[in-house]
Amino acid sequence: xxxxxxxxxxxISTGAVYAIIAVGWALIFSxxxxxxxxxxxxxxxxxxxxxxxxxxxxxxxxxxxxASALIGGALNVLVELVSFHRIRLKSNQxxxxxxxxxxxxxxxQNLVAIRFGGIFYSYPNFFENMNRYITILGLSIDVAxxxxxxxxxxxxxxxxxxxxKTRLGVAVRALSMDTRATSLMGMNVNLIVLSTFFIAGAxxxxxGVFVGxxxxxxxxxxxxxxxxxxxxxxxxxLGSLNGSLFAALMLGVVxxxxxxxxxxxxxxxxSFIFMMIFLLLFPNGLAGNFTSDxx
Numbered sequence: 299x300x301x302x303x304x305x306x307x308x309x310i311s312t313g314a315v316y317a318i319i320a321v322g323w324a325l326i327f328s329x330x331x332x333x334x335x336x337x338x339x340x341x342x343x344x345x346x347x348x349x350x351x352x353x354x355x356x357x358x359x360x361x362x363x364x365a366s367a368l369i370g371g372a373l374n375v376l377v378e379l380v381s382f383h384r385i386r387l388k389s390n391q392x393x394x395x396x397x398x399x400x401x402x403x404x405x406x407q408n409l410v411a412i413r414f415g416g417i418f419y420s421y422p423n424f425f426e427n428m429n430r431y432i433t434i435l436g437l438s439i440d441v442a443x444x445x446x447x448x449x450x451x452x453x454x455x456x457x458x459x460x461x462x463k464t465r466l467g468v469a470v471r472a473l474s475m476d477t478r479a480t481s482l483m484g485m486n487v488n489l490i491v492l493s494t495f496f497i498a499g500a501x502x503x504x505x506g507v508f509v510g511x512x513x514x515x516x517x518x519x520x521x522x523x524x525x526x527x528x529x530x531x532x533x534x535x536l537g538s539l540n541g542s543l544f545a546a547l548m549l550g551v552v553x554x555x556x557x558x559x560x561x562x563x564x565x566x567x568x569s570f571i572f573m574m575i576f577l578l579l580f581p582n583g584l585a586g587n588f589t590s591d592x593x
Contacts, residue, residue, distance in 0.1 A: 313550025322498030338524030339406030345506030370503025535583030
C-alpha cells in the first residue's frame, strides 16, 4: 500500500508541472480559439535561459524562477507579434494560426539546438544545503516536489484571482466569449491578447525551471511538453482552466503508475490509449460543454 501511495505522490508532483504548462495553453486557447503549439518552444527557451541565469545568480531557485518567468513572458509576447498578430488582424483563419504556431515552435526549438547543440545541460542543485528527502507516514518525499507543488498552487491561485478580481481578468473573460463585442465596448483587444500571452509565457518559464530541476535539458523537450500540454488540454476540455488543472494532475498520476507497471519505453503508448479511452467516455473532456465558458 505504501508503494502505491508513493507513486501517487510522485504522480501529483509530475502533474503540477503539467498543470502550469497546460493552464497557460488553455488561457491562450480561450481567447484565440486555437491550440498554440509554439508554447513548448517558449518553455524550452525559458528553461535554457534560466539555466544561464544560474551562472549569474548561483543556485538561487527564487531568482531563477523570476528571471525565467520574465523571459518566458517577454518571449511569448514576441511570438504573438511575429507569428499571430497580422494573421489575427487580416484573416483570423484558424488553419493559418495553427501552421504559424507549429512553425514558430520548431523555430524556437531549432534555435536552441543551434546555440547549445546536442550537449545535455542540467540545473545546479538548488537544495544542496538542506535534507533533500523527508519521510512522512513512511513515504519518502522529495523537497523539490513539495516546492513545485507549492509554487504551482500559488501560480494557479494568482491566475484565478487575476481572472476573477481584476479589470484585466474581466477583459480576458469577455474576449473569450466574443471578440467583436469586447472591441465595441472600447477595450483594447490587442493589449488584452499581449497581456494574456505574457502571463502564459511566464507560466511556461516557471515550468521550464521545474523541468530542468527534474531532468536534463535538451532542445527536444519543447516537442515533448507540447504534446503533454495538448493531451492535458484535450482531456480537461479545450479552453477550460479548471479542466486543465485536474487533467494535468490526472495525467501525471496515470503516467507515473504506467511507468511503474509497463516501463518508461511503453508509457507514452499507454498514455495515448488512456486519452483515447477517456475521450470515448467523455468527448468534451472533464469540463463538459467547454464551448459555453472558456475563461
